[in-house]
Amino acid sequence: KNGPSLARVSVFETNKLSSNKLVGYCELDVFDFVVQEPELACKSFDLLDPASSSKVVGSIFLSCAIEDPVETEKRFAKRILSVVDYNEDGQLSFSEFSHLIRAFGNLVAANKKEELFRAADLNGDGVVTIDELAALLALQQEKEPIINNCPVCGEALQISDKLNAMIHMTLCFDEGTGNQKMTGGFLTDRQASYGWMFKLSEWTHLSTYDVGLNTGSSASHIVVIDRKTKRLVEELIDSKIVLSMRAIYQSKIGLRLMDQGAKEILQRLSEKQGKKMNSVESAQKIPNFLEFFKDQINMAEVKYPLQHFKTFNEFFIRELKPGARPIASRNRDDVAVCGADCRLMAFQSVEDSTRFWIKGRKFSIRGLLGKNVNPNAFLDGSLVIFRLAPQDYHRFHVPVSGVIEKFEDVSGSLYTVNPIAVNSKYCNVFTENKRTVAIISTLEFGKVAFVAIGATMVGSINFVRKEGDHVKKGDELGYFSFGGSTVICVFEKYSIRIDEDLLANSGRSLETLVSVGMQLGVSTRT
Structure with a gap:
C-alpha cells in the first residue's frame, strides 16, 4: 500500500537487432483494477502517444485474475519439473530429482537430496509428482529455500524474494517458446527499449531489497519513485560517468588512488570547474543543459527569463517564482517539510540508514557533525538525506521553524554524492566531504542538525541566513554552486514521525523524488 500503485503498460514494436520502439502506453491503478467487479474483468484502455499524452493512438484490452496461491505453486512446479523430466511422464525418479536439486545450486540441499526426496514422496511410491514437488517447494520456501540458482540459465537468484525468483525462472522457461507476447519486470520504458541487450539478471520487482540502485557496484542505472505521480523514473546519468564512478568508488584500487592524490585532483577540478561556470562564456552551455534535462526542468516556474542569466552558475542557482513550491501545513510548526528538490531517503534511526543505504564503514553522527558540534542530542536520531542532482533547483530551504x-x-x-559512492563500503562520503553544519533550535522537534554537504564540482556552499535568525519552515536557507550535492537533516531521537511512504521506499533502498515544501513528517512532542 505504501509503494507505487500506478502501473504503466507500454506497447513496443520489437526489434531484435536494435532498441525496441515505444508506440503507445496506458496507465492504470493496479489496486483499483484488481478489486473491480468480476463482470468488468476485461477493460479497454486508450493507448497514448509517447510524444503527446493528449493524443490517442489505439486501444488495449486488459484483464486480471486472482489465482489461488496453491494453484500458482502447482503450475510453477510443473514448469520446474519439465526441466529434468527426461521421459516426460510428469513425475520425477530419484535420478531426475537429483539432477534438479543439483541445478538449484544449493550445496546444502544437494548433500541431503535423499532426505528431500523422501520428504517429497508423500505416498512412498518412489517417484515425485507435480503436486508433491509443489508441496516440497512451498514447505522449503518457508523453512529453508532450496533454489539458489535458476535451473535454466544458472543465474544466482535473490533467495529472499520468492516472487522475483518466480518471474525470472518463468521468463527463462518461456525463452524461445513464443510465449513472451507480454513481458513484465521492466521498471521504466527506457529499460524496456533496451530489448535483447537488457539482461535477465537486471529484471527486478518492487519487493526486492535494492530496487533503487540495482545492487551497488553492478549498478548501470538509478531508479527513483516520483512522489507526485507514484511512478518509477530512471535518473539520467552519462554511462561513461557511471563507469568511472564504479571504478573509483566500488573498488579498493580506486579508493587507493584517492589516498594517493586523487582527492587533491578532485579539489582542483572542482575549483577549476567552478571558475569556468562563472565565466560569461559558460552561458553558452545553458541551452544544451536544458535540452538534456528537457523533461525535468520547468522554465515556467523560474523567476527570471533565460536571457537574464549571464553565466551558467547564475542559471544553476536560479530562483523560482513565489508560490512555485507550496509549503505543506504552512501554519503548523509541528509539521516538518522537505528542504530541497531532491531524491530523498528517510530513516527513523541511524541504524536503519546504515542497514539500507549508507555503506561506508565509518559513518556516525559524531563523524557527520564534526568535532566542534556536540552530538549527544542526535545520537540514534532520525536521519533524512536530500540528494540534489545537477538538474534540480539548487537552493535549499528550512524544513522546520525555529x-x-x-x-x-x-x-x-569532494567525493561524489551519487548513490554509487554512498553505497560503497570503501569510502565514507558524508563524514569525509566538505560540509557546513547548521543547528536549528525548535519548540516542536528539539534541536535539528541541517548539514549541507559539498560534492565533486561543488566547492561552494552558501548560506543566506546568519546565527540568531528566526526562520520559518520553507524559508530559503542557502544554495549550492555548480554540481550535485546533498543535505542531511538529523532529528533528535523520537522527535519526528516520518511519513510512512518515505520510510517504506527507503526500506527498499528506493529514493523518493520530492519537492521543497512537501510534508516530511510530524512532531511526536505535540
Whole structure:
C-alpha cells in the first residue's frame, strides 16, 4: 500500500537487432483494477502517444485474475519439473530429482537430496509428482529455500524474494517458446527499449531489497519513485560517468588512488570547474543543459527569463517564482517539510540508514557533525538525506521553524554524492566531504542538525541566513554552486514521525523524488 500503485503498460514494436520502439502506453491503478467487479474483468484502455499524452493512438484490452496461491505453486512446479523430466511422464525418479536439486545450486540441499526426496514422496511410491514437488517447494520456501540458482540459465537468484525468483525462472522457461507476447519486470520504458541487450539478471520487482540502485557496484542505472505521480523514473546519468564512478568508488584500487592524490585532483577540478561556470562564456552551455534535462526542468516556474542569466552558475542557482513550491501545513510548526528538490531517503534511526543505504564503514553522527558540534542530542536520531542532482533547483530551504543557533564549517574532500559512492563500503562520503553544519533550535522537534554537504564540482556552499535568525519552515536557507550535492537533516531521537511512504521506499533502498515544501513528517512532542 505504501509503494507505487500506478502501473504503466507500454506497447513496443520489437526489434531484435536494435532498441525496441515505444508506440503507445496506458496507465492504470493496479489496486483499483484488481478489486473491480468480476463482470468488468476485461477493460479497454486508450493507448497514448509517447510524444503527446493528449493524443490517442489505439486501444488495449486488459484483464486480471486472482489465482489461488496453491494453484500458482502447482503450475510453477510443473514448469520446474519439465526441466529434468527426461521421459516426460510428469513425475520425477530419484535420478531426475537429483539432477534438479543439483541445478538449484544449493550445496546444502544437494548433500541431503535423499532426505528431500523422501520428504517429497508423500505416498512412498518412489517417484515425485507435480503436486508433491509443489508441496516440497512451498514447505522449503518457508523453512529453508532450496533454489539458489535458476535451473535454466544458472543465474544466482535473490533467495529472499520468492516472487522475483518466480518471474525470472518463468521468463527463462518461456525463452524461445513464443510465449513472451507480454513481458513484465521492466521498471521504466527506457529499460524496456533496451530489448535483447537488457539482461535477465537486471529484471527486478518492487519487493526486492535494492530496487533503487540495482545492487551497488553492478549498478548501470538509478531508479527513483516520483512522489507526485507514484511512478518509477530512471535518473539520467552519462554511462561513461557511471563507469568511472564504479571504478573509483566500488573498488579498493580506486579508493587507493584517492589516498594517493586523487582527492587533491578532485579539489582542483572542482575549483577549476567552478571558475569556468562563472565565466560569461559558460552561458553558452545553458541551452544544451536544458535540452538534456528537457523533461525535468520547468522554465515556467523560474523567476527570471533565460536571457537574464549571464553565466551558467547564475542559471544553476536560479530562483523560482513565489508560490512555485507550496509549503505543506504552512501554519503548523509541528509539521516538518522537505528542504530541497531532491531524491530523498528517510530513516527513523541511524541504524536503519546504515542497514539500507549508507555503506561506508565509518559513518556516525559524531563523524557527520564534526568535532566542534556536540552530538549527544542526535545520537540514534532520525536521519533524512536530500540528494540534489545537477538538474534540480539548487537552493535549499528550512524544513522546520525555529532559531539558528550556530553554523560550523567542516573541511574535507569532494567525493561524489551519487548513490554509487554512498553505497560503497570503501569510502565514507558524508563524514569525509566538505560540509557546513547548521543547528536549528525548535519548540516542536528539539534541536535539528541541517548539514549541507559539498560534492565533486561543488566547492561552494552558501548560506543566506546568519546565527540568531528566526526562520520559518520553507524559508530559503542557502544554495549550492555548480554540481550535485546533498543535505542531511538529523532529528533528535523520537522527535519526528516520518511519513510512512518515505520510510517504506527507503526500506527498499528506493529514493523518493520530492519537492521543497512537501510534508516530511510530524512532531511526536505535540
